[in-house]
Amino acid sequence: MIATKTTAREARKQQQRAERRKAQIQSIAIVGGIIALVGVVLVLSFSAPNVSVGRAVIGKPISDFALTDINGVTHKISDYKGRPVLINAWATWCPPCRAEMPDLHAFYLKHQAEGFEMLAINSGESQSVVASFIQQMGFTFPALVDQSKAVLNGLGIDGLPTSILVGRDGTVKYIHVGGLTPEMINTQLAALITQ
Numbered sequence: 001m002i003a004t005k006t007t008a009r010e011a012r013k014q015q016q017r018a019e020r021r022k023a024q025i026q027s028i029a030i031v032g033g034i035i036a037l038v039g040v041v042l043v044l045s046f047s048a049p050n051v052s053v054g055r056a057v058i059g060k061p062i063s064d065f066a067l068t069d070i071n072g073v074t075h076k077i078s079d080y081k082g083r084p085v086l087i088n089a090w091a092t093w094c095p096p097c098r099a100e101m102p103d104l105h106a107f108y109l110k111h112q113a114e115g116f117e118m119l120a121i122n123s124g125e126s127q128s129v130v131a132s133f134i135q136q137m138g139f140t141f142p143a144l145v146d147q148s149k150a151v152l153n154g155l156g157i158d159g160l161p162t163s164i165l166v167g168r169d170g171t172v173k174y175i176h177v178g179g180l181t182p183e184m185i186n187t188q189l190a191a192l193i194t195q
Helices: 004-048 093-113 127-137 151-152 182-193
Strands: 066-069 075-076 084-090 115-124 143-146 162-166 170-176
Touching: 084 093, 093 115, 093 127, 093 182, 115 151, 127 143, 143 151, 162 182, 170 182
Parallel strands: 084 115, 115 143
Antiparallel strands: 066 075, 066 143, 084 162, 162 170
């Protein structure tokens, strides 16, 4: 009889311990799930653009967007209204991008006094990779980072390099997919930035 009571007590204690362990495991699983969900929401909120960017179309206003440059400064396209802006989509691994950049930089320096601006938007690379390349090359135009490619995809850019010239009135004046030659830069772009 005593052995049966002890065995029954031990069985109840083991069952209670097992139930406590099960409850602890369920609590840990619930807390872990909540933490994972919060993490996903935070990542999406920081990586997703705040504004929907529409496709760039010649003759239409450019969609406003904001991106951060390699120095941590945020640039909004609407901040440049009244000045011609060349948006140049590029990547460090892209040979035609690298080939046109010295000529674009020279054009930028030559026409800066006329209000011309250039925003070199890197497609999909990290800020450190972009900063290293820009500093190594000695370029002084703003180099923006679109690591998620959300802005460039929104603008309809799917090939690199791509250049979009936005006029002083905020409308798209010119779109070119592929590398710009020095002749194109010094004739077509030069004519368009005066408008």
